[in-house]
Amino acid sequence: MSVTNALHGLSHQARDAKSWPFEQARLLLDRILRLRLTDGERDLAASLIGEGKAAEAVATFPALLKPVVFETGYGPSGLPHLGTFGEVARTTMVRVAFRALTDDAIPTRLIAFSDDMDGLRKIPPNVPNGDELALDLDKPLTVVRDPFGTHASFGAHNNARLCAFLDGFGFDYEFVSSTDCYRGGRFDPTLLTALERFDAIQKIMLPSLGEERRATYSPFLPISPRTGKVLQVPTLERNLERGAIVFRDEDGEQVEVPVTGGGVKMQWRPDWALRWTALEVDYEMSGKDLIDSVRLSNQVCKVLGGTPPAGFNYELFMDENNQKISKTKGNGLTMEEWLRYGAPESLAYYMYQSPKSAKRLYFDVIPKATDEYLQQLDAYNRARAEGANGPAIDNPAWHVHHGAPPEKGSPVSFSLLLNLVSAADASTKEILWGFIRNYIPGATPESEPLLDRLSDFAINYYEDFVKPSKRFREPDAKERAAMADLVARFKALPVGADAEAIQNEVFEAGKAAGFEPLRGWFQALYEVLLGQSQGPRFGSFAAIFGIDRTVALIQRALAGELVG
Known part of the structure; x- marks a missing residue:
């Protein structure tokens, strides 16, 4: 079944779904109805959608045919990373939930926006030809030479990597370049509004800055006509008739440049507000560390005549020492590392889980995330096979697979x-x-x-x-006796005994030896036989490994052959 077909007829379930993507989708729907319809129209449209008649609502109110715009941001000074994946994956989950809530009758778009007109402020580590790259410092990333020699610019190289990255995970998105928007005129009307309302923007931004920065701050970063660099210099004059600003170039000469056509780039918080306004963004989430930036950008967005998007702030990931993950520090996991040890589905599941709670992002979370994903997929498919009342749309597997989970998981954890x-x-x-x-x-x-x-x-x-x-240890006397008993029990099992029958014998051997609670018995088995403190359900392990081989493994442990 296609994702689109899977999303039809789910509005009744979506209305009562408890998972966070549906909570976000309902908030977003309220926003769309509030902004596009009058009070009376809104009540009728909400009633129709709640009754599963979203198509009728859209036919009645054509304003709902305007696509709902979701956005994620990407800074192409570096390669796509786990944070990039997380933001696109989570935003896609909200988008799919919104489509289910509205029976896919209201169009949606997901913009993957690249801030590629930003100036290169420092040489990224681990790139070739860094000395040559240093010659392009402060120039827009789409002007900086490509150190890899494969594209027209460093920005173009990383943008291509972003698209290949998102395509590889099957995301449905539209790539939008900041450079194209500035130079192609897409931002021009909003930039002229920003010029006209310069003082109002300054009134919002200046109190958030330190004294030294306040003295030179301007929301406009002019592109030097002489050097091509993105300059952080004061705006000396504004000419509304010509749509231009005057600044002092690096050589000391006063220069006038238009704010349109790529003559300037905006500082990043006003830039965020600019794109929300110009692209009419309805939804964008961001990290908890950007709460203040979101607040300021929301205010600037209103000054520019836009309406700030809906969204929420997700918690940050921590490394094994509970330190915030940083690209500069290189702590935590990379995308390549997760995908060496775990399936993309397990990563999407990990991103789905409790986005507003801080989580460790280190190697040891991968097995647990993988098995939890498999358990959720199995639960979803059991409900489907048992003819439950519609798909379990609150199940994480439904969100991981964008509403269309596969019908088969893995028979082995x-x-x-x-x-x-x-x-x-x-x-x-x-x-x-x-x-x-x-x-x-x-x-x-x-x-x-x-x-x-x-x-x-x-x-x-x-x-x-x-x-x-791995650290094997010798069994103590109590454990040795219990394992010898377990060997006898295993040998007495009928040929073809299943995992449950084997597990029962493991339980009985532990009980007979006086292990209370039995957790200590299973830990002993793992430490003595496998060299680790945790392991799988032992009956399942013995069933797949084979009773004879398991008996031989226990006997080798009792003989001291595993410790060495």
Whole structure:
């Protein structure tokens, strides 16, 4: 089923959905109705949409045919990163929820905006030809030479990487370049309004600045006709008739440039307000660190004659030491690192979870996020198979897959795969699949594509993180007796015993040995047999690894062969 078809007929469920994308979608719908319709029209339109008659509402009120504009921002001084993915993924979740809420009758657009007219203020680390790049400092990113030699400019190179990045995840978006908007005239009417209302903008911005900055601040950053640099200099004069400003160029001469046609760029907070106004943005979210910037930009937006967009501030990600993740510091995870160890779906799930709560973004969150995603997908598909009253649109899998989750997940958890790789020393996927086929007769990489992908991730994660940190220990007397008992119980199991029967014997061995609570028994199994303090459901592990192999593993541990 296509995403578009999957979103029809869901307005009744969407109206009562509790997940945060639907909460945001309802707030956005209220905003759209408030701005576009009169009081009487708004009540009728809201009633029709609530009754599942969004198409009728749109036919009755043509103002609703104007697309609802979602926006995300990108600074192309660096490559796309996890924050870029998170913002586009979360915004897309709200967009899809809005489409479901309105039965996809009100058009929507998602703009991925690149602030590529910003001046290059410092040389990014880890780029080639940095010495040459230094010659272009302070010039717009779409003028700065491309250090990689593949595009017309550094900005064009990173913009291409952004589009390839978003395309690779299947996002539906429209790329918009700041340079194109400034130079192509798209921003011209709003820039002239900003020139006319210069003093009102200054009144908003100056109190937010330090004393030294206030003395030279202007919302307009002129582009020097001589050097091509984006200059942070005071505006000396304004000429409304010519639509121009006067400033002192780097050589000391006073120069007049038009604010239109790419003659200037605005400071970033007024620039944010400029694009909201000129592009008529309805929704944009941002990080918690930008709360004050959003407040100021909202005020400037109103001065420019626009209406600030709806949205919310999400919490920031922290590294393993609970320090804020920083591109400059290079702490935390990169996109490439997550995608070496986890599926994109697991990353989207992690972004979905509690966006207003700070979360650690480090390697050890990947297995847990992966298994939680798999559990949610299984729950969604069980509800679908049982004929539940419509899809469970509050299930995270619904949001991760934009309203159309796949009908099949993985029959094996990621944590179980990790422990299978560990116990079997499965250095290749072929070895791993040998065990999987024994556990799931007839299974192939083609019939279980998600499981096949997870196998690659599990091997990579094991080799890089689990294997170097494995620490086996000898069992104590109590544990040794319980494991010997477990060996006897396993040998007595009938051929073909399933995971549940095996798990029951594990429980019984632990109880008979006096483990209370049983958590200590399972931890002992993991530490003695797998060299780690946590692991999967042991019955499932033994079922897929094989009873005979599990017995042999326990006997090797009892003989002291795993400690060394």
